[in-house]
Amino acid sequence: MKVIKSMETTDSILTYSNIAENEYPVWVSNRAYVSGNKVIYQHKIYEAILPVTSATPPDLDQDKWLFLDYTNKYRMFNNVLSDKSSRVGGIHFTLRPSQVVTGIALIGVSASYVRVKVTDPVLGIVYDETKSLMDISTVNTYFEYFYQPLDSAKGAVAFLSLPVAPTGYIDVYVESGNNLVEVAEVVYGNYTLVGQTNYGTSVGIKSYSRKETDEFGNTRVVKRRNSKYCEYDVTIENIRLATVQKFFSDIDSVPCLFVGNEDLEETIVYGFYSDFKATISFPQISKCALKVEGLV
Numbered sequence: 001m002k003v004i005k006s007m008e009t010t011d012s013i014l015t016y017s018n019i020a021e022n023e024y025p026v027w028v029s030n031r032a033y034v035s036g037n038k039v040i041y042q043h044k045i046y047e048a049i050l051p052v053t054s055a056t057p058p059d060l061d062q063d064k065w066l067f068l069d070y071t072n073k074y075r076m077f078n079n080v081l082s083d084k085s086s087r088v089g090g091i092h093f094t095l096r097p098s099q100v101v102t103g104i105a106l107i108g109v110s111a112s113y114v115r116v117k118v119t120d121p122v123l124g125i126v127y128d129e130t131k132s133l134m135d136i137s138t139v140n141t142y143f144e145y146f147y148q149p150l151d152s153a154k155g156a157v158a159f160l161s162l163p164v165a166p167t168g169y170i171d172v173y174v175e176s177g178n179n180l181v182e183v184a185e186v187v188y189g190n191y192t193l194v195g196q197t198n199y200g201t202s203v204g205i206k207s208y209s210r211k212e213t214d215e216f217g218n219t220r221v222v223k224r225r226n227s228k229y230c231e232y233d234v235t236i237e238n239i240r241l242a243t244v245q246k247f248f249s250d251i252d253s254v255p256c257l258f259v260g261n262e263d264l265e266e267t268i269v270y271g272f273y274s275d276f277k278a279t280i281s282f283p284q285i286s287k288c289a290l291k292v293e294g295l296v
Contacts, residue, residue, distance in 0.1 A: 001194040001234050001290075002160055003247075004103050004257040006187055009077040009095075015169065016094035019073040019087050029055045043074040076183040079255050081108050081270065081295045082225055084182040091174040091181055095188065100166050103191040105158035105257050106174065107270045108184025109133060114157050115173040120165045127165075131157050156268040158259050160191060185270055185295075187257040194244055195236035195288065197260040202231045203267060208296070228294035230269045232260055236286050241278060244288075248276045258292045271295045 007013075027039040033048045039058065040046075046058035046065040058065035070078045076085040085091065090111075095101075106114055111133055118127035133155070162170070170188070174181045208224040236244055253272060260267030271294035278288040 001197045001232060002103065002191040002259045002262075003194055003251070004105065004187055004189045004191045004259075005251055006079065006255045006257070007097065007189045009074075009186070013095055013097050014074075014077070014093060015096045016092075017073050018090075018092045019085060021071045021073045023071060027058055029057075038068070040071055043071050045069050045071060076106075076186050079185065079295065081184045081227070084108060084184045086180055086182045088180050089178055090176065091183060092171070093186075094169055094171050096169040097188065098166065100164050100190045101170065101188050102162050102164065103158065103160040103257075103259075104162065104170065104172070104186070104188035105156060105160075105259070105268065105270075106172070106183050106186055107156045107257075107268075108182065109155065109157055109174065110176075110180070110182040111174045112176040112179075115171075115175070116159045116162070117171040117173075118162055118165055118168055119171065120168040123165075126163050126168065127161075129159060129161075131159070133157060155265040156270070157265070158257070158262040158268055160259065160262050187270060191259075192247055194247075194290075195234040195240075197267065198233040198235055200233040201260055201267060204229050206293070225296045227271070227296045228266075228269050229271075230258065230260065230267060230292050230294075232258070232267075232288075232290040232292065234288040234290055236278065236288050238280060238282075238284055238286055241280070241286055245276075245278065248273065255295060258290075269294045 024038040027041040032053045037048045045068045052064040115130040207226045210222040275291040
């Protein structure tokens with residue numbers, strides 16, 4: 001079990017992206033805008049709800065400006081899993097965190113494969129790994145392998161063996177030929193090792209849809225979003241129990257990436273933990289239960 005505390009992505013960290021930020025014009029101070037005009041300010045899209053000519057930026061003038069969404073370039077860094085960055089022909093971006101990053105994960109991915117490359121300015125390429133996202137669970141014969149169309153998985157992929165290269169930069173490639181690719185969230189940082197994830201860990205999906213039946217028996221289904229959740233069964237060494245307990249106290253109400261097993265996409269959840277309980281079962285190890293609720 002590894003946990004990555006979410007880092008805020010700034011212009012100094014995101015040094016390159018092939019997603020153009022040109023949905024609307026950039027906001028200009030003291031320019032006259034009429035109701036309905038849309039602008040970009042600090043990677044966010046705003047709409048004028050009243051005529052405005054002011055030097056006050058949109059984020060500080062909420063009476064005249066309505067926040068709509070992040071730009072397509074920055075949606076995968078806004079902590080909202082239902083809001084995705086997308087591009088036809090693949091996504092490529094470069095991060096220069098200027099600190100130790102040992103893990104990076106992409107959540108809500110729709111693509112064929114993801115490649116992560118770490119380059120040190122002195123040593124050159126020190127890490128280069130590609131993971132396929134193709135769904136082969138329905139392939140049972142050689143004929144199906146060669147001729148059956150494969151669907152790309154819409155899930156999560158984690159790279160948790162990045163080398164220590166604080167002055168280097170990270171290139172991420174999300175590819176699916178000439179098709180549309182999507183990414184809901186990118187999480188990266190120095191992971192914390194909590195313990196060993198055991199069999200008995202349970203995963204699931206929480207639905208926010210509602211079924212409403214009136215007094216005449218007419219049923220109406222209100223379709224809403226859903227989110228992943230996971231109840232991890234974890235073994236922790238008693239010598240590290242106090243440190244782990246403090247770590248969970250520090251990340252309370254902080255969005256984090258929880259990875260039970262990086263090879264099992266269903267155990268990768270981006271969200272908040274709702275409960276952490278440790279039972280000191282043996283002289284050297286404790287049995288712990290960790291409940292995590294994914295972001296919507």
